[in-house]
Structure formats: structure tokens, C-alpha cells
Amino acid sequence: MAGKVSRIIRFLPGIFLLFLFLFQAPVAQCEPEHEQAQDQKFNPGELIMHHIKDAHDWHIITWRGHPVSVPLPIIIYSEDRGFSTFMSSNFEHGHADYDGYRLVHEKIIAVDKSGNIDEAATARLWDFSITKNVVGLFESVIIILLIFLLVAKSYKTRVGQAPKGLQLLMEPIIIFVRDDIAKMAIGPKYERYLPYLLTIFFFIWINNMLGLIPIFPGGANVTGNVAIPLVMASFTFVITTVIGNRNYWQHIFWMPGIPTAVKPLLLVIELMGVFVKPAVLVVRLFANIMAGHIVILVFICLIFIFGEKSMIGGYSVSVASVAFSVFLNFLELLVGAIQAYVFTLLSAIYFGLATQEAH
């Protein structure tokens, strides 16, 4: 049962994303069969996909052919073998099996004693590892909590005084979310949803910005991973469904004011819309952020593609590449804020629609 549910969860966004990622298929196909490719030719596809996807250790640099990375804890629950926890360094970057598990393309699979892949055990494997994205997520959680608890503290200690410092930095943004997102989209009953809207706005924005930091403590592609927006969109979906009033459901199931013959047709469309709305939130955020990461990396990769052919080529392309990736970084800063805004605004609009009274 649980497997079935998880398969549905896995494929729900996939259906909506499939068409979107068809054009990226060649990139994905460029992936080499094994990481040993790093010894051979430079493979931009592999490098980019490696960065975009989640990993069980945090790769920092490859020094003289040896990857240097921060090991992360692996937490696996197998329905056959129970829990097992160990550090990802035990896998030796996929070169070794540990405790009956093997790391293949950042997927943990179960193996038996003689080293054969155990398909049945793999299917019943739950990987709750603290992966790179989970660490990135925890970092952002700490940063967000730190920022806003500090800001809240200064509101308590500086009653009746003008805002200052971090409080002054955050206040206009909080007011922006309140006035230009919540109040505008929901109307007079906005206050109930404001804490959620503020949380998703800052959660997405701060994660987007952290993702742009190129080296270790930052740079995890958190919001560019489908799971993160999926959870937030699910929250929006659940809230919208729970708060939906009579008027909202009436417009979905039996649209008033149109010929009865058309009503069943609209019912299908509207019901689909109920699920498409949050799915669109997922796609927009994750595709935007991931695409941003890919484009920046492509420009950086260009240097090495040309550098492989000739030293001069690499250096001369680097000027344009660096200029472009700087530009794209700025663009991504903008996109990061815009995506946070759009996600929050659309969530607010859905809440507004669900609570709208008949007019």
C-alpha cells in the first residue's frame, strides 16, 4: 500500500514534467556509465547532472583525480533488514559495498553476500539518508529560524522605536508579503494565512539564494529538487482544500450560470484544475531553479570543453563564459526572488479563490 502511494506521489509531478524535460533528454543521456569517466574525457553532462541531483556525500573538489567530499550520514530502512545507519564515506564514492548496500548513481541498492544485486530487497528499501540536499535544507532552516527569531526579538525589545539592522532589512519584505500578496489576493480574511505565506516566501527565497553560493556550505540545489516544492505545494493544496467554502466547491462540481449539458465537462476540467494548480507550482519553481543552475554550469563547462581542445581556446572562451555566468548569477538572484514571489502569490490567490463568497 505504502509503495503504491509513493509511486503515485512519484509520478504525479512526473506526468506534468515529462513534456517539459523532453528537450533535456540529450543532456541526461550524455551521462557516462560510471564516475571513472573523470579520468578520461571531460564530460559536461555528467558534471552538470551530478550537481543538479541529490548526492549521498557533499562533493567539494576533485584533486588529482581523487574526489574530496564531506561524508554524510546514510539512514536506510529495509523492510527485510531493518534500520541501518553509517557514514557515506564507507561506500568510497561507489567503489565499495557496505553492510549489504551499494551506491550506484547516487541510488542505494541492496546486494547479497556474493555481491549480486538483490532486486526484491531494493524495492523494499526506504532511503532516509541525510543527503546533500537535506543538509542544505537544514542549513537554510537554521538560517531562517535565526534570522526571524532575531527579528522577532528586536520587535519585542524595541517597542515604539524605529526598526534597525536586520529588522529594518526584513520589515519592508514582510510588509510587502502582507500588503501586496496576502491582502491583495485573499482580501480582508488574509491574516489567517499570512504566517504560512510568509514562511513559504522566505523559505523559497533564502533557499534559492543559498543554492547560488558555488562552494561547500551553500550550493545544494534544494529548491531545484522536485521534492522541496512538492511538499510546499502539497501544503498549499491541503490548505486550499480544507478552507474551500460552499461557493468554491459549487464552482468546481456544478458551475452555476451555464447550460446543464456543459456542466459535466466543466466538472472534469475544474477537478483537474484542483490538482494541476499545485502541480504547476511545483514545476515552475523547481524547473526555474534547476534550469538556472544548468545554464550557469553550461557556461562554466564551455571553458573546459574548449580548454580540452587547446589551452588558448579555453582561456579565450573563459572571458566570455565568466562574464556570462556572472550575468546569469545576477539573473538567478532575480529569478530566485521572483519565484518565491510567484509561488507565494499563487498560493495566496488559491486561498483567495477558495474563501471567496458568492457575488
Place this chain on the structure above:
Amino acid sequence: MDLITPDIGLLFWMLVSFTIVLVILRKLAWKPILSALNERETTIKISLGEARKAREDLVVIKTQNEELVRETQNERDEILKLARDTKNSIVSEAKVKAKEEADKILRQARDEINNEKKAAIEELKSQVATLSIEIAEKILKTELKEENKQKALISTLLEEVRLN
């Protein structure tokens, strides 16, 4: 498809983290921040209203003040005018009185002088009369000691009477 199939682990940790963040921020950050913002906004709104009211009051007070000053000035002018008038009337009255008094004194003095003069003249007249009689007596006594002289006189007197 790897990219668009969410890992159960990340989903789980995200659900846990996001719920925790949402709950903590909701209770410990958004609540105090939003209430402080609301409070500040109402305070500002009230203060602005009060400031406007104070400004309006000030205008009223100012006009009242001006009126008061004007009134006071008028009153002062009136009082001054009255004082001046009073002074003038007192002075002129005093002048008239003084003149009357002086005239009266003069008249009295003149009357008295006249009276005294009359009295003095009367006195003088009577004195002269007495003196004249006494002198005449003495002259007569000395002249008429001898008989012949008495006769001579009578004869002269008679002479005179005859002549007349």
C-alpha cells in the same frame, strides 16, 4: 526521469523541516512581528490624527489669541483714552475752579480795601473836624483875650457881612 521523481528521503526530511519551521516561525516570529507591525501602524495612524487635530486646535487657539490681543489692545486704547479725557476734564475743571477762587479772593480783597478806605476817610474826617475845632478854639482864645481885639474882629466880621 530521475530528475522528476522525488526521493522519499528528501520528501520526508522536507516535510519534517518545513513543518517545524512553519510551527516555530508562526508562534515565535510571525505572531510578535505582525502584531508589532499592526500596533505600530495603528499608533502612527492615531498619532497622525492627533497631530492633525493638534494643528487644527493650534489654528483655533492662534485666532483666539489674536482676537484676545486685539481686544486687549482695544481695551487698553479705550482705557488710555478715558484716562486722557478724565485728566483733561480734571485739569480744565481745576483751572476753572482756581480761576473762580482767585476772582473771589480778588473781589473780597477789593471790597475789604474799599471798606477800609471808607473807614479811614471817615476817621480822617472826624479827626480833622475835631482838630479844626480845637485849633479854632485855641486861636479864638488867643485872639480874643483883649477887648479891643474882640471889637476889631466883630467889626471886620460885620464889615464882611455888610459887604456881602
